[in-house]
Amino acid sequence: MTMLTSAAGTSAVLPPEYGELVTKPVEALSVAYLTGTKVTTGANSYHIPILSSDVAVGAVVEGAEITPSDAAFNELVVTPAKFAGLTIVSRELADDSNPSAADQIGRSIARQIANSVDNALFNALAAPNPAGFASLTGISTVSAPTAYTDLDPFEEAVSLSEAAGGRVTAWVTGAATALEIAQLKDATGSNKGLLNPDLTAEGRRTILGRPVIISPYVPADVVYGISKDDFLVVTREDARIDVDRSAYFSSDRIGVRGTMRVGFAMPVAAAHVRITNAA
Template sequence: MTPDDYAALVVQPVQAESTAFQVGTPLTTTSTRMHLPIVVEDAGAAWVLEGEEVVAPAKVAGLTVVSSELAEDSNPDAQQIVGNGLARSIARQVDAAFFGSLPHPAPHGLEKLTGISAVAAGRKWTNLDPFLSAIAAAENVGATLTSFTAHPNDALALAQLKEQSGSNRPLLGSDPTMPTRRVIAGVPLYVSPAVTPGTVWGIPRDRVFVVLRRDVRVDISADAYFSSDQVAVSGTMRVGFGYPHPAAVAKVSLTQ
């Protein structure tokens, strides 16, 4: 494997598997840090040079163990099997950091973000009014929510809401271009187990960034699994998140 092969083996599958890469704006850098201008609200939303958010991508690694025969197979399908396993492992960690609040050295996720638009949704999901409030909150600061992301259990509860009592017609809409995707007031609803149950995140894609450094590595070792004729394949990426306009991010939460 050469560095040029890493994109197809690890980077592209991770970007396809990770919800964070789908709801945010992916950026690629060759530097150890990326500076993003901060959006402030002073006589209207504006980009200013005085404040910057520095995004320092952190290391995230995945490990998969395969047979020696599979590791030595030159068939592209065999490489894809290995790459997909690594991608799923790394993507889970990326999403866990993005939607959560993992300790250092993981980058700061949404749960650590301050100054966001918080919307209370009551004790259980009964209608879509909280999401309309979230959309309006983003619009009030000059942003547009381009996605909602929920835990699978909350996505199911929302999907089971009906237009009215006695009706079988779901309250959520569907995306004509992707029949399996649900939408809330025209905004696509993504699903990720990394989201805290009872919370739905409203993301404006142009105000949330997922920064990827180019120095992706794939390492192979047979030492640890010598006795079982297996090979360990590890993939390493460096990923960070940037939130230059926290007020544009909406958090819709159930109350306890």
């Protein structure tokens, strides 16, 4: 598939410094960046210290010696994986100058990268994909009934997260599951929905005051409660754009490649919750 001037308008092809045309759309499109905390590293791996035990503190008699103690730390090491997208454009498009098509090329690559990042986040994919919530050991779990009748599973999820020191800031699920929950009524025979839309956010659905975010990559009948402060999206610098005019020489086309290196870190696994519907 090739982007042409007739389909995309006119534009100069993205030079390497146009990385933000990919970076910003990825962050806007990817559920990982919407629900997590972005950290940027220039190193091959990102090291996160985890406090495993605190300094011992207790009451002492006035003037008595204070017994020293040490805090114990573990370390979580995250090595961002490379996500890449390739778009092929005609030379005519590359040689024109209207910036609108540059945005289209950037967003085209960004969609590929964002989709790949979110697929890895919610499914246990083989290496070199980074490990996400689907393979997270120690995540809190809630079993919902075959059909949702109330919001008790979500109340339990919030409680489990808080018990682990977390704070659920968003729910992520598939469109079908979100619709099932949105159709809950406040009483038998009532037409009033149990969920009230957040009128300050363009009618966005919320559950217990937390926004509901839709991702096609969350398995059916699963809802994730994510604690933003306990979910780090480790980004190895930002997007890089590479342009090659030789690979498609015979058809007078140009390859535009975008890459980002992204990894996930959940230092406190139990701060996040997976709600599974028995269906």
